[in-house]
Amino acid sequence: MDVKDRELLEKSIKKIGKFNRFGSKPGLERVSELLHRLDDPQKDLKVIHVGGTNGKGSVCRYVYSVLQEAGYKTGLFISPYIEDFTERIEYNGEQISPKDLSRITDLVIEKADEMVAESLESPTEFEVVTAIAMYYYKEKQADPVVLEVGLGGRGDSTNVVDKSLVSCIVSISLDHTDFLGNTLKQIAWEKAGIIKKGCPVIFFSKEQDVIEEICSKAGSKNAEVINCAEYVPYDLKEDMKGTEFSAEIGHRLYNKIRINMPGEHQVSNALCALQIFEILKTQGYSLTEESIKGGMSSARQPGRIEIVKEDPYIILDGSHNADSVKALKEWAEKFFTEEDEVLIVTGVLKDKEYGLIAEMLSDIGTDFIITEPDNPRKLDAAEYKKAFEEVIDPKKELWVLKDTEKAVEEALNKVFVKENNNKAYKALIFTGSLYMIGVVRGKLMRMITEV
16 A cells, blocks of 8 residues: 555544544434435445354355355455454455545545534444445445444444345354343344344354244244254364364255364354355355355455464464353364463453453463553453453463553564573464454564564
8 A cells, every 4th residue: 555545544544533432322313314315325235234243254254255256246344343444345355445435435424514514413433434335335336245233233333224135143142231231132132133024034043042032033024034053064174274064054065165264163154154155046146166165265354263373373363252262262272282382462341251251261371461452441451460360370470561562572572582481382372352453463464574
């Protein structure tokens, strides 16, 4: 990216960021009004709508990758981004250009300012970004758009779409309880809000409360519903970098599907993607076995058990809640022994189950660096340290570096500069909030070639 494009990008981000002061508020009235003033671009889009607590980003990546492999000019809308804002809005394998972002941002903000001038409630930052994406995909005539829910479902701004080719609710667990409710049933009710009248819905759950809630909502909307947890994958061959498996989806056998996103939990996400393809086929999309296998194997999700270096291993994982940390723990315990030295750098948000997270990380780490994500909702490092002190063996080392970039530098020092540490670390794992992982990834990629 040249200097001019970088300046355009930074100006757009600054303009959009001004709407951050309006916070995060559920409801579709503001974004509906904003999009209406832009001639309702969302009404012309064919959408695959993906929600859930964990795994929705991975399912989006599988679907987006396969559609591209099959030759479709498809869009991908995700949140949050890892390093660059433009990651949020992709089309046909390319992030939105700074010029397009700048042009559309100015148009959307003009309409948002009109709303405020008319004494209407201002759109939030996420609603402005959603409107930018919808307008961009309409211009590009994206077919289809893979749309990731931001928070919840019912009141999320992506839910402004009237219909979907298929709605997918990947998984449901306790997270964002201050917004979504304190029980799985309440959260399922919120997530099921993306189900559209007469549009098929798939989900993955073995929890009875979740199953009942989603099936009830689907029934009220006359929507076909499929629980992918009923599919049993077999011939699993898992290695450090991914998994091969076979499964019967509906009446079709998918033989030796290879996914290169690490962790057995990714198989559940892959099953959801495969079911989406079966539904898309009935709607006229041409998806061959070759395009599905090729797209599934080439799909990557940055910051999700991402191995960026080997010998020793450097791993990035945005395990931002207890369920995702559990998946990381299960993966790590398969490939690292109790004798292996593992340094973990971690920082989380204060609304997470950080005591439970510390307990699970203590099972796979031998030493720890506690830091803080770059976010107002960050958990104070001193408080996080106390949680670790309650669960780790006193022989394990524990350091605090609030500044994430300095934590990266110190971690690399400990792993690669032998005179600074007498331990031969087999792995360095950065895990926690995606806000932290974004900073880590940027810093790491600049430094990793130097070590």
